[in-house]
Amino acid sequence: MILEHHFASLGEAFSSKTLVQPLFEQRLVEFNQSLATLLSIDIKSTETKRILSGEETLPSSLSMVYAGHQFGGFSPQLGDGRGVLLGEVRGQDGLLYDLHMKGAGPTPYSRRGDGRAVLRSCIREYLASEAMTALSVPSSRALALYDSREAVYRETPEAGAMLLRVAQGHIRFGHFEYFFYQGKQAELDQLIEYCLTHYYPDCLATESPLESMLIAVVKRTARMIAKWQSIGFQHGVMNTDNFSFTGETIDYGPYGFMEDYEPDWVCNHSDHEGRYAFSRQPGVGLWNLNCLMRCFSKHLERDQLIAILQCYEPELQTHYDSLMMSKMGLNSVQDMHELLPELFTILAAEKMDYSVFFRLLSHFEQGGFMLLLDEVVDRERLSNWLERYELARMKNDLAWPKVSASMLAVNPKFLLRNYLAHDAILAAERGDYLPFRRLLNVLITPFDEHPESDVLAQRAPEWGRSLEVSCSS
Numbered sequence: 013m014i015l016e017h018h019f020a021s022l023g024e025a026f027s028s029k030t031l032v033q034p035l036f037e038q039r040l041v042e043f044n045q046s047l048a049t050l051l052s053i054d055i056k057s058t059e060t061k062r063i064l065s066g067e068e069t070l071p072s073s074l075s076m077v078y079a080g081h082q083f084g085g086f087s088p089q090l091g092d093g094r095g096v097l098l099g100e101v102r103g104q105d106g107l108l109y110d111l112h113m114k115g116a117g118p119t120p121y122s123r124r125g126d127g128r129a130v131l132r133s134c135i136r137e138y139l140a141s142e143a144m145t146a147l148s149v150p151s152s153r154a155l156a157l158y159d160s161r162e163a164v165y166r167e168t169p170e171a172g173a174m175l176l177r178v179a180q181g182h183i184r185f186g187h188f189e190y191f192f193y194q195g196k197q198a199e200l201d202q203l204i205e206y207c208l209t210h211y212y213p214d215c216l217a218t219e220s221p222l223e224s225m226l227i228a229v230v231k232r233t234a235r236m237i238a239k240w241q242s243i244g245f246q247h248g249v250m251n252t253d254n255f256s257f258t259g260e261t262i263d264y265g266p267y268g269f270m271e272d273y274e275p276d277w278v279c280n281h282s283d284h285e286g287r288y289a290f291s292r293q294p295g296v297g298l299w300n301l302n303c304l305m306r307c308f309s310k311h312l313e314r315d316q317l318i319a320i321l322q323c324y325e326p327e328l329q330t331h332y333d334s335l336m337m338s339k340m341g342l343n344s345v346q347d348m349h350e351l352l353p354e355l356f357t358i359l360a361a362e363k364m365d366y367s368v369f370f371r372l373l374s375h376f377e378q379g380g381f382m383l384l385l386d387e388v389v390d391r392e393r394l395s396n397w398l399e400r401y402e403l404a405r406m407k408n409d410l411a412w413p414k415v416s417a418s419m420l421a422v423n424p425k426f427l428l429r430n431y432l433a434h435d436a437i438l439a440a441e442r443g444d445y446l447p448f449r450r451l452l453n454v455l456i457t458p459f460d461e462h463p464e465s466d467v468l469a470q471r472a473p474e475w476g477r478s479l480e481v482s483c484s485s
């Protein structure tokens with residue numbers, strides 16, 4: 013493993029030197045071999061193992077400083093309160109990846125926090141980030157999970173853990189806000205240069221590299237959120253310090269994958285006003301980008317910044333349309349637009365499970381039609397919709413088996429349901445990682461049938477419908 017230290021080379025204004033502080037009786041309990049292969053990391057090497065786990069002192073490891081709009085209010089100084097960037101590694105795909113340890117102990121930005129993470133939240137992040145990757149959503153990933161015998165105090169004492177995660181970048185919108193609101197122009201310019209060099213090198217050759225890069229950021233963010241909306245993912249804490257400049261989903265906390273279709277669903281129980289409700293995510297994405305653009309008001313004219321922001325909506329809409337067309341097996345946007353609003357009304361009225369519906373729709377000609385009607389109270393209304401849908405689908409030139417196969421490749425059988433995560437967490441807390449591994453195994457190949465794991469495709473039992481997740485983890 014060749015660890016590079018590009019971010020560290022930016023200097024002291026950007027971070028503080030911080031070492032990972034291993035936990036008491038820490039154990040490596042899960043390791044992501046396919047990701048390690050991409051990163052050319054050999055976990056069998058004792059030295060690599062020690063570096064990754066924080067047992068080896070890495071003089072260049074650091075915690076980043078940033079700011080951010082949290083639930084609408086500006087916090088001028090935040091930072092990695094419990095995360096340490098070990099450095100970067102070059103993947104076999106030529107891209108640079110950050111290695112970042114979450115729960116690594118106190119940092120200069122921990123404020124009143126203990127710098128730790130609990131096993132529960134590390135497992136939730138591991139499962140979600142790998143599930144999102146399998147669903148083709150740009151996301152940070154999980155490389156390794158460590159548990160320990162160290163107690164970490166939340167509402168009750170819990171098991172302390174660390175998650176080694178990987179993302180192309182951990183630079184957040186809040187990084188730019190930090191320097192902009194302090195009037196640190198030179199550092200802001202340095203950060204722009206850094207991002208152009210490492211993340212958006214193609215923009216360097218254009219007439220206005222900054223403008224091109226910002227358009228790319230807007231478009232990546234739009235596409236990321238289009239994906240969230242199409243799969244029913246809700247982030248839960250869309251603060252600007254949790255929004256990555258590389259358009260990846262990061263900082264999994266009180267997230268949720270939509271089960272019963274409910275557009276105004278709020279997964280985070282700390283979000284009392286529903287600021288980050290599912291249906292609001294596209295609007296919040298734009299709000300966050302607007303915060304980001306303000307940071308470049310000394311570099312670009314107002315009109316230019318507005319024009320950049322105007323790329324957001326069409327990009328999101330186009331991408332969302334094409335994702336929903338694939339989910340429905342249609343090839344006409346117009347037909348999709350005519351069918352989708354009524355479908356959403358039916359799903360909401362029936363509180364139908366979002367992913368189960370699309371999976372059944374993908375089996376339509378194999379008896380799925382009746383199965384679908386059995387799911388609802390108002391059979392006539394769904395039956396009318398299905399008739400219209402069938403007419404639209406017949407316009408697809410491909411033979412049904414091909415359409416079905418393409419739908420089954422985008423409509424997952426397995427979803428990270430809260431109750432499944434909950435079961436896996438309870439077992440892991442007892443030292444049994446088998447349920448976690450079984451669940452992970454279906455989530456990383458969610459479109460396969462896995463008949464032996466049918467039980468993991470089932471909807472939540474009554475007890476599992478009222479589980480709460482909140483910001484504290």
Ligand code: AMP
Binds near residue numbers: 093129
């Ligand atoms: P999050 O919503 O998890 O991204 O956290 C918001 C901010 O609080 C980030 O700057 C975190 O680093 C920080 N934070 C969360 N939990 C802790 C903790 N236990 N100790 C120190 N800082 C924390």
Ligand code: MG
Binds near residue numbers: 253254263
């Ligand atoms: Mg965060």
